Amino acid sequence: MLRTLTLVIAVAAIAISPVLVSADEKAEAKPEILFQNVRVWDGLSEKLSEISSVRVVGNKIAEITVGKAKASPGATVIDGGGRTLLPGLIDMHSHLVIHEGMVDGRTNYDQMTMGALTAHRMVDYLQQGFTTARDAGGNLLGIAKAVNNGRFPGPRLFPSGGFLSQTGGHADTGFFNDQPGSKDNLETNGFGYICDGRADVLRAARQNFRAGATQIKIMGGGGVASEFDPIHATQFTIDEMKAAVEIAEDYGSYVLVHAYHDRSVQRAIKAGVRCIEHNFLVSEETIKMMKEYGVALSAQVVMSVVAFANPEEITFFSADQKAKARKVNAGAVQMFEWARKHKLLTVTGGDMFGVDYGPRQADNLIAFVELLKWPPVEVLKTATSNAATVLSWSGDMNPYKEGKLGVIQKDAYADVILVNGNPLEDIKMVGRDNVRVVVKDGKIYKNNLADSK
Ligand SMILES: [Zn+2]
Numbered sequence: 001m002l003r004t005l006t007l008v009i010a011v012a013a014i015a016i017s018p019v020l021v022s023a024d025e026k027a028e029a030k031p032e033i034l035f036q037n038v039r040v041w042d043g044l045s046e047k048l049s050e051i052s053s054v055r056v057v058g059n060k061i062a063e064i065t066v067g068k069a070k071a072s073p074g075a076t077v078i079d080g081g082g083r084t085l086l087p088g089l090i091d092m093h094s095h096l097v098i099h100e101g102m103v104d105g106r107t108n109y110d111q112m113t114m115g116a117l118t119a120h121r122m123v124d125y126l127q128q129g130f131t132t133a134r135d136a137g138g139n140l141l142g143i144a145k146a147v148n149n150g151r152f153p154g155p156r157l158f159p160s161g162g163f164l165s166q167t168g169g170h171a172d173t174g175f176f177n178d179q180p181g182s183k184d185n186l187e188t189n190g191f192g193y194i195c196d197g198r199a200d201v202l203r204a205a206r207q208n209f210r211a212g213a214t215q216i217k218i219m220g221g222g223g224v225a226s227e228f229d230p231i232h233a234t235q236f237t238i239d240e241m242k243a244a245v246e247i248a249e250d251y252g253s254y255v256l257v258h259a260y261h262d263r264s265v266q267r268a269i270k271a272g273v274r275c276i277e278h279n280f281l282v283s284e285e286t287i288k289m290m291k292e293y294g295v296a297l298s299a300q301v302v303m304s305v306v307a308f309a310n311p312e313e314i315t316f317f318s319a320d321q322k323a324k325a326r327k328v329n330a331g332a333v334q335m336f337e338w339a340r341k342h343k344l345l346t347v348t349g350g351d352m353f354g355v356d357y358g359p360r361q362a363d364n365l366i367a368f369v370e371l372l373k374w375p376p377v378e379v380l381k382t383a384t385s386n387a388a389t390v391l392s393w394s395g396d397m398n399p400y401k402e403g404k405l406g407v408i409q410k411d412a413y414a415d416v417i418l419v420n421g422n423p424l425e426d427i428k429m430v431g432r433d434n435v436r437v438v439v440k441d442g443k444i445y446k447n448n449l450a451d452s453k
Pocket of ligand 1: 093095351
């Protein structure tokens with residue numbers, strides 16, 4: 001009896017002990033970074049803070065203090081010299097496994113090369129101040145897993161996995177003489193899936209989530225950088241779109257769609273798609289419909305307004321692709337105006353790859369201000385707090401659930417960048433050369449403050 005009682009007490013003690021010893025007391029001291037002498041743009045405010053200190057403990061922001069804070073013993077102290085600390089930038093439309101044209105990995109190189117180039121680019125993203133990327137298609141799934149497991153450096157990744165596209169759709173990168181339903185080129189490498197009919201869509205969406213996709217990307221209409229789909233084409237029936245949405249919702253996530261014109265976008269909205277990529281050829285009616293349904297806009301300024309103004313210079317485009325690019329350029333400026341007028345939830349990402357565009361992701365933000373005359377604060381929100389709102393729609397598929405992204409607040413993830421000057425007055429301060437310190441998940445990936453500039 002006594003023995004039993006002792007055992008009961010012992011078991012009870014084991015059961016309650018985790019409550020008595022808090023996690024903080026047990027944990028070893030976490031590394032600390034203290035930014036002194038910085039002005040903070042928190043991802044939301046209309047202006048910068050007073051000169052402040054921001055304390056990072058472990059992978060979270062622990063404290064934001066106006067004035068000077070005292071460093072803990074052993075902390076890394078960074079004197080910002082009055083520069084601006086803002087949330088790490090979020091690219092909402094990357095293709096980290098595409099490096100030149102869409103078929104580069106098949107015709108010029110192999111998948112080993114594509115992976116190596118991707119690793120190289122992810123390091124460059126961090127150097128540019130982009131600490132998170134939502135990947136809008138291509139097989140980044142294994143790479144995202146490896147980055148999350150700490151195997152090699154990269155931004156936080158929200159991969160869509162392989163594109164879902166119909167025969168002759170925007171991700172059909174087959175050859176002219178391919179037989180209908182020829183899927184080998186795409187599916188072998190997980191680059192994308194040719195889906196005709198509900199069953200194909202269900203299978204591809206499930207396959208992506210199985211390997212860690214955080215949302216699903218479908219191709220809902222013609223595109224510029226592809227061969228077999230005229231830009232006016234609407235792609236996927238509403239039933240096929242709904243099939244993708246059903247699976248995404250079953251995983252607690254959402255669908256984003258590549259779509260340019262009214263018919264594609266409106267069909268996607270009716271099917272339950274939550275984020276429209278590009279959107280450059282729509283009418284104001286469609287913009288109003290997006291607002292009504294709470295659908296987000298994810299659009300790119302450099303690729304529509306700048307690059308497509310001179311498509312002749314894009315060496316890997318055919319004559320037909322160049323003609324499509326010119327058409328998009330004409331619609332884009334008007335679309336951005338309506339989006340702002342109707343206060344759409346707007347996010348952005350460059351959709352920029354290749355040796356010329358890849359290293360200049362922030363040019364997309366700069367172009368919003370310089371070419372479309374959007375106020376810098378609104379533009380910066382598209383790549384920080386607005387972006388985080390859309391990322392949160394990945395629900396339980398989001399691998400980063402312990403803290404907020406896209407803001408500088410207590411307990412948010414410590415993803416911050418220190419830039420020269422005041423980006424609310426001069427957006428060029430988020431350009432790569434003005435990004436001086438980059439911290440992602442509490443780790444320093446760049447600090448060139450010792451260099452003069
Ligand atoms: Zn894209």
